[in-house]
Amino acid sequence: MAAGKRAEDVTQMNQGLITVNAIGAGRWGPNLVRSLRNLPLVRVHQVADPDGARLELIARRFPDVRTTTDVAATVTDDVADAVVIATPVRTHFDLARRALQAGKHVFVEKPLCPTVEECELLSELAEGRGLTLAVGHVFLFNAGIRKVREILDSGALGRVYHLHATRTNLGPIRDDVNALWDLASHDLSIFQYWLGAGPSEVTAHGESYLKTGIEDVVLASYRYPSGEMASVQASWLNPRKVREITIVGERKMIVWSDMDVIEPVRVYDKNVQTRSSAAYADSLGGFQMQIREGDVVIPHVSGSEPVAAECEHFIECIRDGRPPINGAALATDVVRALAATDESLRRRGAMALIGKGRGPSGGRVRAARVAAGA
Numbered sequence: 267m268a269a270g271k272r273a274e275d276v277t278q279m280n281q282g283l284i285t286v287n288a289i290g291a292g293r294w295g296p297n298l299v300r301s302l303r304n305l306p307l308v309r310v311h312q313v314a315d316p317d318g319a320r321l322e323l324i325a326r327r328f329p330d331v332r333t334t335t336d337v338a339a340t341v342t343d344d345v346a347d348a349v350v351i352a353t354p355v356r357t358h359f360d361l362a363r364r365a366l367q368a369g370k371h372v373f374v375e376k377p378l379c380p381t382v383e384e385c386e387l388l389s390e391l392a393e394g395r396g397l398t399l400a401v402g403h404v405f406l407f408n409a410g411i412r413k414v415r416e417i418l419d420s421g422a423l424g425r426v427y428h429l430h431a432t433r434t435n436l437g438p439i440r441d442d443v444n445a446l447w448d449l450a451s452h453d454l455s456i457f458q459y460w461l462g463a464g465p466s467e468v469t470a471h472g473e474s475y476l477k478t479g480i481e482d483v484v485l486a487s488y489r490y491p492s493g494e495m496a497s498v499q500a501s502w503l504n505p506r507k508v509r510e511i512t513i514v515g516e517r518k519m520i521v522w523s524d525m526d527v528i529e530p531v532r533v534y535d536k537n538v539q540t541r542s543s544a545a546y547a548d549s550l551g552g553f554q555m556q557i558r559e560g561d562v563v564i565p566h567v568s569g570s571e572p573v574a575a576e577c578e579h580f581i582e583c584i585r586d587g588r589p590p591i592n593g594a595a596l597a598t599d600v601v602r603a604l605a606a607t608d609e610s611l612r613r614r615g616a617m618a619l620i621g622k623g624r625g626p627s628g629g630r631v632r633a634a635r636v637a638a639g640a
Contacts, residue, residue, distance in 0.1 A: 284308050284581055287340045289361055290352035291315035291324050291333075293438070294375060294402075298350050299328060301577040308581055314340035337361070342368040348584060351375060352402075354442040359384040366391045366399070371584045373577075375402040377443075377451050377604060378597040382621075385601050389594035400580045400590040401597035403455035407576045409569025410522050410530035414513070415460050417533065417565070423515025429457060429496040431511045434504035444481040446472065446611070447604055449500035454600045456511065457488075457496050459591075464599035466491050469617045470610040475503060486607050530567055535560030 284307060288299050291313055303310050312332040313324050321333040334340060341349055341364045348371040351361050359379045365372045366388065378401045379385045392399035405411050417423065431453035440448055458464050465488035472481035482503040488496045509524035519534040539556045569575065576592070583590045606618040 282307065284347050284584060285311050285345055286348045286350055287311055287343055287346040288313045288350040288352065289315070289337055289340060290375075291317065291320040292352065295350075295352035296324065296327065297573050298352055298373075298402075298577060299324070299331065301571075301574045302350070302581075303328065303331075304574065305578055305581055311345050312340050312343065338364070341365045341370075346370060348373065348398075348580075355380055355447065356442060359388065362388050362399070363391065366395060366397055369395065369397070371398040371580075373400045373402065373580050376404075376455070376597065377401075377447055377601050378594065379601060382598060382602050382605055385594065385598035389598060392594060396587075398580065398583045398587075398590060399594045400576075400583065401592050401594065402576065403452070403592045403597065403600070404572045404576050405452050405456050405524075406459050406592050407569075407572040407579065408524070409567050409572075410524065411456055411459070412569065413531050413565055413567045414511075414520055414522050417520065417531075418460055418513075422518055422533070423513065423520065424517040425515065426461070426494050427514045427516065428494060429460075429511060429513050431456075431496070431498045431500075432508045433510075434499065434501045435507040436505060437502050439476060439482070439502050441477060441480065444472070444474075444484065445500045445502050446470075446481060446484040446486070446607055449502070450484060450486060450498045450607070451600055451604060453496075453498050453500075453511065454488075454603050455592075455596060457490075458596055458599060460513075461490055461492070461494060463491050465489060465496065465603050465620050467617055467619050468603065468607050468610050469615050470607045471615045472611045481611060484607075484611070486610070488603070529564045531565055533563040533565065535563065 286302055286308060288295055288310060295313070299310050299313060302308050310328070310331050312334060313321065314334050314337045315321055316335050316337065318335060321335070324331065325333050341361055349365040351358060351372065351374040353361060355377060358374050362372050362374050372392070379388065388399060418426070433449040433453060467489045468486055470484060470486035472484040474480055475482050483501040486498045490496065507525065511522045513520040517537050519536060521532045523530055536559050539558055579590060603620050606620040610616055610618040
């Protein structure tokens with residue numbers, strides 16, 4: 267798409283309605299439809315799904331939205347300015363490619379595609395046509411996650427040593443991707459949002475207890491270019507629902523819990539200090555290291571529902587012509603890390619290197635974020 271045509275389209279959208287079609291009426295699609303319908307100057311025109319029973323539920327819940335089993339026609343519908351895709355991962359590339367080729371802005375659920383090559387092709391297609399391509403890494407719009415980034419950017423923790431994410435529950439059990447792609451993809455996007463880069467290497471172990479070839483439990487350890495280490499425990503075969511990340515820094519530590527809706531972020535003013543004077547210690551071990559215990563600070567966290575904020579951001583990026591924070595660059599980096607983790611799983615824990623992308627990282631160097639006041 268020529269730059270002049272793109273500018274003309276953006277001007278028209280700034281002045282009027284943005285019409286959206288949605289593909290997929292399963293577990294997550296209705297949430298996106300609901301959030302988009304609640305936005306001003308946005309109209310959800312049509313929802314497509316091959317399952318008629320799902321469409322009946324959509325019709326009852328959103329009587330003003332048309333429904334159809336004709337997915338192909340909905341993707342390229344002239345009425346739509348944008349297409350939202352919430353379908354199994356294996357279908358993402360073909361649906362998103364057809365939508366972009368038809369001149370539609372695209373929002374596709376995470377992960378973007380099953381392969382890095384497909385992600386890069388979609389990214390190039392969107393960029394070449396001047397279209398917005400956003401990916402459903404919804405935790406980037408979580409108020410607690412954003413508060414943690416604010417604290418990290420302030421330098422309060424000093425150097426970040428390591429991060430540990432636990433993401434477990436009993437179900438939902440999927441048959442299109444393993445627990446790594448379903449669950450750990452969230453944490454990899456969060457880590458990149460916080461650290462400003464994707465990981466450079468990974469070792470991972472996992473087991474398939476319920477379905478052959480689909481890991482229900484995955485334990486992965488990542489190393490980042492600036493030296494940080496991160497580990498992820500992901501499982502849908504666990505008695506407790508846990509969504510928690512611990513960050514250990516040089517000066518302070520943070521625990522974020524998505525299950526704590528009142529106080530999701532806690533900052534622990536504690537660390538281990540090296541003492542240079544024997545006056546600080548009674549023993550050789552104490553002389554070498556001292557544990558400092560301080561207060562626990564619970565910062566105020568407020569914000570809109572993440573999926574609503576995510577949909578609003580997508581529409582704003584279409585109107586303004588600016589790149590989304592959950593764009594193709596970050597999403598491709600996440601898939602690159604997931605693919606390398608799968609390789610390590612297949613090789614029973616052998617270390618796998620994670621290559622670099624063609625374009626800029628999905629994140630930014632923290633110093634640049636601070637300088638820009640992000």
